Amino acid sequence: MxxxxxxxxxxxxxxxxxxxxxxxxxxxxxxxxxxxxxxxxxxxxxxxxxxxxxxxxxxxxxxxxxxxxxxxxxxxxxxxxxxxxxxxxxxxxxxxxxxxxxxxxxxxxxxxxxxxxxxxxxxxxxxxxxxxxxxxxxxxxxxxxxxxxxxxxxxxxxxxxxxxxxxxxxxxxxxTVYHTLMATPEVAPPSEHLDRDFLETYEGPLCIEPRYERLVQAVLGTRTLDGVNFQYPVAHREEEAAIADAGLGVYLTVTGSTAREHGLLLGEQLFPSxxxxxxxxxxxxxxxxxxxxxxxxxxxxxxxxxx
Incomplete structure (x- = not known):
């Protein structure tokens, strides 16, 4: 060569x-x-x-x-x-x-x-x-x-x-790390999986990083997002804390330990990064x-x- x-x-x-x-x-x-x-x-x-x-x-x-x-x-x-x-x-x-x-x-x-x-x-x-x-x-x-x-x-x-x-x-x-769906116990379905099927019937805020908006739209599909409105963490606020405030969100996780510290339940691994x-x-x-x-x-x- x-x-x-x-x-x-x-x-x-x-x-x-x-x-x-x-x-x-x-x-x-x-x-x-x-x-x-x-x-x-x-x-x-x-x-x-x-x-x-x-x-x-x-x-x-x-x-x-x-x-x-x-x-x-x-x-x-x-x-x-x-x-x-x-x-x-x-x-x-x-x-x-x-x-x-x-x-x-x-x-x-x-x-x-x-x-x-x-x-x-x-x-x-x-x-x-x-x-x-x-x-x-x-x-x-x-x-x-x-x-x-x-x-x-x-x-x-x-x-x-x-x-x-x-x-x-x-x-x-x-x-590989994963974009993972997570929610507070109050928002998560009590007897169902916290997954895309849950989002099909969910209406309300979904906390994400602003730069991941198009990614989340692609991963979840535009049909799933009917009735969902994106919410973004304020500057310098920890993402998991912002998701806990919103009740539901998507964020990258490795072990999920930080999410659990904020009282969040881990749901479906939506997409591998x-x-x-x-x-x-x-x-x-x-x-x-x-x-x-x-x-x-x-x-x-x-x-x-x-x-």
């Missing part, structure tokens, strides 16, 4: 760590993945104020992390965080990974992970052929809203209008196909099974 294949990835958070873990397994570079993840977790803790920095000057820390002498070392950059005061936060920028020693691929080229705030949109505008992003963003942006619910992550591609984008979902990475591999089909080449095969594979334990 002998060329550099750029791949758009998130700049921080669980999706980026999932991508790094995947590449660590496929390329045999766990130390590099650990280095990047550890650096970003440390910087997140500094931004949140849960740690005191040894070096308070963020520009000095950035210079320490990003080596200009080693072309294979990871690089970082600064972004404004949305926390109080809008502090500058160090996030991932890029790293180049050679492929010549990878048994799973016959190549003397390399891949370059490039951080983007919204990798999916970078693929939509044809900047990249391959990228990773959260499945949520696809639902928030391009899936068609229909009366019936979208209850399988595999069905995302079926709801993408080919005239809207050439980007398609290839596979998931298995870092997972980091996904994306491809812009109009930008593919033989080299891109080879890298895609490296990133995909039957060893993935994912909620998504597209191919």
């Amino acid at each position: 002998g060329e550099t294949i750029p791949i758009a990835v998130p700049r921080k958070g669980r999706p980026l760590e999932s991508v790094l873990d995947r590449l660590a397994r496929r390329l045999g570079q766990p130390d590099l993945a650990d280095e990047i993840s550890s650096t970003l977790r440390h910087e997140k803790a500094l931004t949140k104020g849960s740690l005191e920095p040894d070096e308070p000057n963020v520009y000095h820390r950035l210079a320490d992390y990003s080596s200009v002498d080693d072309p294979t070392a990871p690089e970082y950059t600064l972004l404004r965080d949305d926390r109080a005061g809008k502090p500058r936060r160090i996030v991932f920028d890029s790293v180049t990974l050679p492929l010549e020693d990878v048994d799973a691929i016959d190549s003397d080229g390399e891949i370059q992970l490039i951080g983007r705030e919204e990798p999916f949109r970078a693929l939509r505008t044809h900047e990249f052929a391959l990228g990773f992003d959260s499945a949520d963003l696809i639902l928030e942006e391009v899936v068609q809203l229909r009366p019936e619910p979208l209850d399988r992550i595999e069905a995302i591609n079926e709801r993408i209008d080919p005239a809207d984008t050439d980007v398609r979902v290839i596979t998931g990475l298995g870092d 997972e980091t996904i591999l994306l491809e812009n089909s109009s930008e593919t080449t033989d080299s891109v196909d080879a890298v895609r095969s490296l990133l995909n594979g039957g060893d993935l334990e994912t909620e998504l099974a597209v191919e």
